[in-house]
Amino acid sequence: MLTEMGMPPERQRLLVIIATVVGVIAAGVGFVSVVRSLGTYQPERQATAAVLAPDAVLPAVFHGWESPKLFDPVAERAKDAKPLTEKEVFSQKELTVSKKLKLKLAAKKLDSDCTQALQGEELLQLAEDAGCTQTARGLYLSSDGRYVGQYTLLNLEDAESAGELVEQLKVLYRGGWVQPLSSGKAVFPPGGYSEAGGYALGHYVGLVWLGRVDGAEPTAKDDYVTLTLALRGAEKAVYRRVVSITGPSS
Known part of the structure; x- marks a missing residue:
């Protein structure tokens, strides 16, 4: 499709590389969002202290x-x-x-x-x-x-x-x-x-x-x-x- 649009092979490869990088970054951002939605890990000692009355x-x-x-x-x-x-x-x-x-x-x-x-x-x-x-x-x-x-x-x-x-x-x-x-x-x-x-x-x-x-x-x-x-x-x-x-x- 890119060839039919008149884009040279060199530019096609460059476009693929750019698209791949953007995809990886987007996936990373999505992964971080998912991790944050799961909450943060509390070390065992902090969890123990939490059982004490306020x-x-x-x-x-x-x-x-x-x-x-x-x-x-x-x-x-x-x-x-x-x-x-x-x-x-x-x-x-x-x-x-x-x-x-x-x-x-x-x-x-x-x-x-x-x-x-x-x-x-x-x-x-x-x-x-x-x-x-x-x-x-x-x-x-x-x-x-x-x-x-x-x-x-x-x-x-x-x-x-x-x-x-x-x-x-x-x-x-x-x-x-x-x-x-x-x-x-x-x-x-x-x-x-x-x-x-x-x-x-x-x-x-x-x-x-x-x-x-x-x-x-x-x-x-x-x-x-x-x-x-x-x-x-x-x-x-x-x-x-x-x-x-x-x-x-x-």
Whole structure:
């Protein structure tokens, strides 16, 4: 047809090349349009974070520590099979920070279903893999009304699982964390600043969570180290279990 129209062979080849290029470009544009219509891929970590409630309160900072040898006697739940009780973990209604400052227990809860105390798909799966059977949570308010804190103790299968959970939380804590207890006296303010730490204690994991009631970042006057040590008073329950196995002489 092109020849009949009087177009030389050289121009015919050029026209074919141009038409081919235009066709490829058009096909590419169409392909991109189709791909865009299918939506964008979200990485797995983002999808995990999305399962959290929109107003989920999470710590801004997290540090984790492995289990000291002191807790080797309770490295396996099989050798420490008695379940935790609320009275055992939260027998103290007040934890001493200093002569003038106390942390007062505002709420407590013991769950045999760990999914009731944790949030975030990856953390829930990690806890399940670790054989989590109990979570004990205690919410505290400082006597001056300035600080709110929560201590959570997880009952896992063994020390290896506890250490792995703490290690993984160094990455996962912004997409999975403990559920805060609710109380009219103390609450972690949404959007507020808070800090947390994880401690492997044999087959247990202790999670400390602290913040100011007003949600502000700490200043030089806010001694979070001393507050953390006081909040870890709930760990006495684990120390008592070690002694019950090794004897007072240890």
